[in-house]
Structure formats: C-alpha cells, structure tokens
Amino acid sequence: MVKVLFICLGNICRSPMAETIFKHLVEERGLENSFEVDSAGLIDYHEGELADNRMRRHASMHGYYITHRSRPVETGDFSHFDYIIGMDHQNIRALESMQPAGSRAQILDMASFLREHEAATVPDPYYGGDQGFEYVIALLEDACASLLDYLCEE
Numbered sequence: 001m002v003k004v005l006f007i008c009l010g011n012i013c014r015s016p017m018a019e020t021i022f023k024h025l026v027e028e029r030g031l032e033n034s035f036e037v038d039s040a041g042l043i044d045y046h047e048g049e050l051a052d053n054r055m056r057r058h059a060s061m062h063g064y065y066i067t068h069r070s071r072p073v074e075t076g077d078f079s080h081f082d083y084i085i086g087m088d089h090q091n092i093r094a095l096e097s098m099q100p101a102g103s104r105a106q107i108l109d110m111a112s113f114l115r116e117h118e119a120a121t122v123p124d125p126y127y128g129g130d131q132g133f134e135y136v137i138a139l140l141e142d143a144c145a146s147l148l149d150y151l152c153e154e
C-alpha cells in the first residue's frame with residue numbers, strides 16, 4: 001500500500017482537489033487497493049469545512065466531486081504517509097521544518113511533476129477569480145497523472 005498525502009495552506013482548494021483527481025486516476029487504473037490518499041492543510045482555520053464553494057463548483061464542471069473536510073497536518077502524518085506533496089515552495093519549506101527527524105515520509109513538490117504545463121508552483125486560487133480555479137484543475141490533472149506514473153514505477 002502506497003500512502004500519499006497532498007498538502008496546501010488551507011486544505012479547502014488545491015490539496016482536496018489534488019486528492020480528488022488523484023483518487024479518480026487511481027480508480028480509473030483499478031489501483032484502489034494499492035493506494036491510500038488523503039489531504040491536509042498547514043493551517044487549521046478551516047478545520048471541518050468542506051472545500052471552498054468555488055473550488056467545488058469548478059470541480060463539478062470537470063466531473064469531480066470533492067467530499068473531503070479540511071484538517072490540519074499533524075506530526076503523525078510524517079510517519080504514516082510515504083509521500084507528502086506540497087503545492088508551492090512555502091508549503092514545502094513549512095513541511096520540511098515540521099518533519100520529525102528520521103520519519104518515513106518523502107516530501108515532494110507537486111509542480112516538479114508537471115509534464116504539459118510549465119509552472120514553478122500550483123498557485124493559491126483563494127484570493128483570485130474563476131480563471132485561477134480552472135488553472136489549478138489543469139495543473140493538478142497534469143501533475144497527478146505524472147505523479148501516479150512515477151509512483152507506479154517506484
């Protein structure tokens with residue numbers, strides 16, 4: 001079982017979208033029994049909330065339904081998950097500073113898996129408009145497919 005945790009700041013836009021897209025790809029390939037997939041945030045401000053309405057609306061326009069409720073990342077995640085994947089450089093730095101020495105998780109940068117798009121990060125869409133949410137979905141579809149290929153080869 002490969003355990004994958006997606007991380008962003010609030011866990012109401014990018015990482016629950018990444019979790020949903022990645023799970024969809026895993027199911028499409030019939031690999032449900034080989035992967036555990038979750039998401040979490042670096043802040044607990046939205047704990048217990050469903051994903052942002054705008055993110056859910058754009059997700060549904062692409063056939064995705066986000067059911068995740070926001071939760072903050074915790075120390076135990078670094079020993080439970082094999083891969084913890086941040087959406088931007090700030091996420092990566094925060095995760096690296098939280099990681100207990102010797103824990104199992106490998107911290108990865110989501111943007112490093114992009115194949116069809118050139119972008120340094122998966123940018124936060126929270127303070128922007130519709131285009132930002134569409135862009136996040138396009139980036140995450142690209143990066144999730146390539147991440148799944150990579151993990152299947154590992």
Ligand code: 4NP
Binds near residue numbers: 009012014
């Ligand atoms: P996310 O977006 O990190 O993609 O979930 C954000 C959601 C909420 C906030 C920031 C970013 N916030 O500051 O409340």
